[in-house]
Amino acid sequence: MNQSVVRRFIYNSEFMIDENGNVMGSGAYPWSDHIYIQNQYLQTGLKGDFMTGMAKHNVAVSVDRSHRKYYKTGKNRKNLGTTGNIYTGLIFQPGLLGADDSDKLKKNLNHEETDVTLNIMDKIELGKLTLVGAVARRHGDYVGKTSQIKDDNWAPTYGVSYAPTDKFSVYAAQAVARNRGSFVDPDGGNALNANEYLDAQKLKNTEFGIKAKPNENLSMSLAYFDMTQPNMLKTYSTTDPTKYWLSNNGKNRFKGVDFSVDAKLADKWNTFGGFEWLDAKQEVTTDKRFEGLPTHGSVKWSGVWGLEYKPDEDTSFTSRLSYTGTGKFVHSQTARVLDIPSHVTLDLFASHKTRINGVPVKFIAACYNVANDSHWIAQTGQPNKFMLNNPRSFMLSAEFEF
Numbered sequence: 001m002n003q004s005v006v007r008r009f010i011y012n013s014e015f016m017i018d019e020n021g022n023v024m025g026s027g028a029y030p031w032s033d034h035i036y037i038q039n040q041y042l043q044t045g046l047k048g049d050f051m052t053g054m055a056k057h058n059v060a061v062s063v064d065r066s067h068r069k070y071y072k073t074g075k076n077r078k079n080l081g082t083t084g085n086i087y088t089g090l091i092f093q094p095g096l097l098g099a100d101d102s103d104k105l106k107k108n109l110n111h112e113e114t115d116v117t118l119n120i121m122d123k124i125e126l127g128k129l130t131l132v133g134a135v136a137r138r139h140g141d142y143v144g145k146t147s148q149i150k151d152d153n154w155a156p157t158y159g160v161s162y163a164p165t166d167k168f169s170v171y172a173a174q175a176v177a178r179n180r181g182s183f184v185d186p187d188g189g190n191a192l193n194a195n196e197y198l199d200a201q202k203l204k205n206t207e208f209g210i211k212a213k214p215n216e217n218l219s220m221s222l223a224y225f226d227m228t229q230p231n232m233l234k235t236y237s238t239t240d241p242t243k244y245w246l247s248n249n250g251k252n253r254f255k256g257v258d259f260s261v262d263a264k265l266a267d268k269w270n271t272f273g274g275f276e277w278l279d280a281k282q283e284v285t286t287d288k289r290f291e292g293l294p295t296h297g298s299v300k301w302s303g304v305w306g307l308e309y310k311p312d313e314d315t316s317f318t319s320r321l322s323y324t325g326t327g328k329f330v331h332s333q334t335a336r337v338l339d340i341p342s343h344v345t346l347d348l349f350a351s352h353k354t355r356i357n358g359v360p361v362k363f364i365a366a367c368y369n370v371a372n373d374s375h376w377i378a379q380t381g382q383p384n385k386f387m388l389n390n391p392r393s394f395m396l397s398a399e400f401e402f
Contacts (some may be wrong), residue, residue: 001038001039001040001041003036003037004035004037005032005034005035005036006033006035006036007032007034007035007036007103007105008032008033008035008036008102009030009032009033009099010030010031010033011029011030011082012274014155016028017331018331018333019333019334020085020337021083021085021086021087021338022084022338023083023084023085023086025081028081029076029077029078029080029081029131030076030080030096030099031074031075031076031077032074032075032076032083032099032105033041033070033072033073033074033088033102033105034071034073034074034100034102034105034107035070035071035072035199035358036070036071037068037069037070038068038069039066039068040066040067040068041065041066041067042065042066043063043064044062044063044064044278045060045062045063046060046061046062046120047059047060047061049379054126054127055124055125056124056125056126056234057122057123057400058122058125058391059120059121059123060119060120060121061108061118061120061121061215062118062119062122063118063119064116064117064119065114065115065117066113066114066115067112067114068096068112068114069109069112069338070109070110070112070113071108071109071110072108072110073080073107074105075101075105076282077099077399079093080092080093080095080096080099080324081093084286085324086376089325093242101214102150109145110144110145111142111143111144111145112142112143113141113142113143114140114141115138115139115141116139116300117139118136119134119135120134122134124294125341128162128163128164129160130161130162130163131158131159131160132155132157132158132159132160132161133158133172134156134157134158135154135155136157136290137152137153137154138151138154138174139151139152140152140180142180142230147183149180149181149182149183149197151180151181151199151378153178153199153365154174155172155175155176155178155180156175157174157176158174158192159172159176160172160203167213167214168210168212168213169210169211169212169282170208170211171208172207172208172210173206173207173208174204174205174206174207175204175205175207176201176205177203177205178201178202178203179200179201179203181197181198181199181200182198183195184198184246185200189245190242190243190244191246191276192237192243193246198247198248199248201230201231201248202214202230203227203228203229203230204227204228205225205226205227206225206226206227207223207225207226209223209244209258210222210223211324212279216264218261218262218263218279219261219262219263220259220262221259222258223240223257223259224255224257225254225255225256225257225258226253226254226255226307227253227254227255228252228253228254229251229253229254230248230250230251231248231251231252232246232247232248232286233246233247233249233250233285233286234246235286236288250284250285250286251282251284252280252281252282252283252295253280253281253283254278254280254295255280256276256277256278256279256280257276258276259274259275259276260272260273260274261273261274261307264309265373268309268311269308269310270310271305271306271307271308271311272304272305272306272308273301273303273304273305273306275301275302275303275304276299276302276303277300278298278301278302279300280295280298280340281294282294282295282330282387285368287335289335293330293335293337293339294328295328296378297329297340297378298325298327298378299324299327299328299378300326301323301325301327302322302323302324302325303322303323304318304321305320305321305323306318306319306321307319314352314353314354315351315352315354316351317350318348318349318350319346319347319348319349320346320347320348321344321345321346322341322347323342323343323344324343324377324378325342325347326339326340326341327339327342327376327378327386328340328378329378329386332380340376340377340378342375343373343375343389344373344375345369345370345371345389346368346369346370346371347366348366348367348370349364349365349366350362350365350366351364351365359400359401359402360401361394361398361399361401362398362399363396363397363398364398365394365395365396365397366395366396367392367393367394367395368390368392368395369389369390369391369392370392372391372392373389374388374389374391375388376388376389377389
């Protein structure tokens with residue numbers, strides 16, 4: 001279980017921009033937040049092995065329960081709007097820095113959610129062939145300020161792999177994930193199926209690939225994936241063009257190739273990395289102009305490369321370079337596609353294992369975005385959204401084994 005308190009000074013919503021990146025109107029208003037979150041999570045289960053003929057079964061059955069209470073209070077300052085351009089610079093009002101009211105805000109319950117899930121998995125080893133089947137049965141109970149949503153759904157996963165040798169294998173898998181359902185907002189009376197319940201959206205991912213380990217110092221994997229993502233679709237009335245039915249029948253599609261490699265370069269030196277190529281398209285949309293365009297925030301190329309130095313078995317130092325290619329922003333009014341510039345970030349990590357009074361302890365230190373680079377981050381699949389990156393950040397943690 002954990003709880004967190006966040007007092008922050010942000011913007012209440014995204015900037016509305018025109019097709020050239022200019023902030024429209026008075027821009028977004030600064031917003032003070034007081035967020036208080038309580039999370040509780042419990043998982044218990046059984047796992048074991050047994051034989052049926054020549055097949056070895058590795059079975060796991062578990063139940064997990066998560067409970068979340070989310071409190072939020074906010075206050076905005078409409079007299080401090082922002083102007084400017086996302087490429088050449090934003091212009092902030094002089095009084096912006098003194099407008100933070102977060103320390104004066106109190107707790108206010110926003111919503112409470114409980115999820116209980118039954119998970120069943122069976123991994124069947126039959127010589128060089130391995131079969132995996134799993135299913136999750138989820139029951140959700142969401143209580144908001146003005147609505148309550150109860151939903152039950154199933155999410156299956158299954159796959160197969162074949163390893164003709166110890167150094168090479170091929171596999172294929174398909175997984176289904178479901179989110180919480182939702183009620184249709186009346187939208188001022190324009191939604192013809194207002195207050196109806198929409199079933200949970202189903203995200204389906206199909207993947208197949210190969211894994212190779214030519215020797216003890218090198219391992220590689222190459223995969224192709226194809227994922228479909230439903231989204232909201234408005235179907236307008238033929239008698240009144242201002243009225244519509246809302247459904248989850250819209251569709252985005254993500255197809256791509258993922259490659260990764262791990263290698264031991266020399267004694268005490270290791271490297272890892274990979275790249276991903278992504279073809280992300282809007283296939284079914286309310287406005288037909290958007291069909292065939294990139295999904296919001298999608299990035300064609302991305303990659304990572306890291307180098308690890310281990311002076312001994314208990315200590316390691318790692319550097320990681322992450323590359324994110326040019327992202328795509330689709331303007332909601334004109335359907336013009338704008339570029340979100342590419343960027344590279346450097347992260348550093350260090351870890352050390354020791355003992356304190358006989359208790360094994362692992363210390364981990366990290367510095368993210370070492371160069372303190374500023375750039376926009378694309379939010380894949382989120383319409384008209386991108387955000388500023390985090391600044392240089394430091395993390396220190398300890399893991400104790402009792």
